[in-house]
Amino acid sequence: MKPLFWLSFLFGILMSFGARADLIVLAAPLTGDPYYADQADRIFDFHVGFARRIAAPDDVLILVDEPGYDRYAAAIGRDRVAPAPMPDIWLRDFGTANAAAPVMFRYTAAGQGGGPGGQAAADRVQDALTDLASRAALKYESSELLNDGGNFVDDYSGNAVVSRKFLRDNGLSEDEGRRRLRRLTGIRHVAFIDADEQGGLEHADGVVAFIDTNTLLVNSYPDDPEYARDLKADLRRGLPGVEIVEVVTPYDDSEVLDERFGSACGLYTNALVTRSRIYLPQFGLSEDRIALETVRAATRRQVVGVAAHQVCFMGGGVRCMSWQVRGPSADRLRALFD
Numbered sequence: 001m002k003p004l005f006w007l008s009f010l011f012g013i014l015m016s017f018g019a020r021a022d023l024i025v026l027a028a029p030l031t032g033d034p035y036y037a038d039q040a041d042r043i044f045d046f047h048v049g050f051a052r053r054i055a056a057p058d059d060v061l062i063l064v065d066e067p068g069y070d071r072y073a074a075a076i077g078r079d080r081v082a083p084a085p086m087p088d089i090w091l092r093d094f095g096t097a098n099a100a101a102p103v104m105f106r107y108t109a110a111g112q113g114g115g116p117g118g119q120a121a122a123d124r125v126q127d128a129l130t131d132l133a134s135r136a137a138l139k140y141e142s143s144e145l146l147n148d149g150g151n152f153v154d155d156y157s158g159n160a161v162v163s164r165k166f167l168r169d170n171g172l173s174e175d176e177g178r179r180r181l182r183r184l185t186g187i188r189h190v191a192f193i194d195a196d197e198q199g200g201l202e203h204a205d206g207v208v209a210f211i212d213t214n215t216l217l218v219n220s221y222p223d224d225p226e227y228a229r230d231l232k233a234d235l236r237r238g239l240p241g242v243e244i245v246e247v248v249t250p251y252d253d254s255e256v257l258d259e260r261f262g263s264a265c266g267l268y269t270n271a272l273v274t275r276s277r278i279y280l281p282q283f284g285l286s287e288d289r290i291a292l293e294t295v296r297a298a299t300r301r302q303v304v305g306v307a308a309h310q311v312c313f314m315g316g317g318v319r320c321m322s323w324q325v326r327g328p329s330a331d332r333l334r335a336l337f338d
Helices: 002-019 037-053 066-076 118-135 165-170 174-185 225-238 287-296 328-335
Strands: 022-027 059-064 081-083 103-106 141-146 159-163 189-193 208-212 215-219 243-247 277-282 302-307 323-326
Touching: 022 037, 022 328, 037 059, 037 066, 037 302, 059 066, 059 328, 066 081, 103 118, 141 165, 141 174, 159 165, 159 174, 159 208, 165 174, 174 189, 189 225, 215 225, 225 243, 243 287, 277 287, 287 302, 323 328
Parallel strands: 022 059, 059 081, 103 141, 159 189, 215 243, 277 302
Antiparallel strands: 022 323, 208 215
C-alpha cells in the first residue's frame, strides 16, 4: 500500500502545482492594422517586457499572425508564441471572465468604440476567439448578457465588482443584475459601482483590483472626495467585510490614442492577479515604488512590477491585455500548438 500512497501523494502535489498556474494569453496586433500601425513597436516592447516578467508557475502565450511570428519568437522563444491571429489586442474584454470558473459574456459595442456598427464589430472580434476556443475544446459557460471582461473584477472567492454600465446595457435593476450574475458565475456578493468616468468603456478594472480575498485595491481620488465616498459606500454595501486599500493614483491623460477610450496611465488598479502573483503596472514614475510597497503590504501574493508606459495611453495595460486560462483548458490550448 505504501507505494500507492506515495504515488497518490505526489500526484496530489503535482495537481496542486498545476492548479496554481495561470496561462496568460496576449494578442499581437495584426500586421499592417491601420489602427495600431504607429503603435506596433510599443505594443511589441510591452508584450516582450511583460512576457519576460512572467515566471513559473505562471506562463505566457502570445497569439500572432504569420508575418509577426518570427519577431516574437526570436524575442521570447517559439514555445511562448502561437500562430493564431486575433483582430484586437484587448483580450481581457472579449475573453472569458474568471479563470477558475470561466464565463464568456457578450462583448459590448463600447469595446469597439460604439456607434451604429459597434456591436457587429464586437461580435466579429469575439467570434475569432470563440473559434480558437472551439478548436482547443475549451470549457466555459456562455452568456448573452452584455459585459466586457474588464468590467468583471473578482477575487475567485465569491466576491465581484461590476460597474453599473452592465445594468444599463442589459436593462436590469441591481437586484435583477445580482441574481443573474450569481446564477451565471456562482459568486455570492456583487458590488455595483459608478465608473469614475461616465461614457465609453466604464470598466471596473480601472477603479479597483482584488489583491487578496476580500481585499480591494482602490484608486485614491483626492480631487473628487464625493466620488471616493460614494465608491467606498457601494463597495462596503455590496461586499460585506471588504478591506479597502487606497493606492496612490498619479493619473495622466495628457496623451491618448483614442478619445473614446481615454488613458490608463497612472492606474495601478489595472493589475493582473493570478493565483500566486500580482503583476502591477509601472509607469516610470516616482509613485511606482509607493504603489509596489502599498500592495506588498496588503497581500500574500508575490508582487511583480511590469512596465506599462508603452501602452497605457491607448486605454489599458497589464490586466486589459491579458486573458487568463487555467487548468485543463490551459493544457488544451497549449497542446493545440505543440
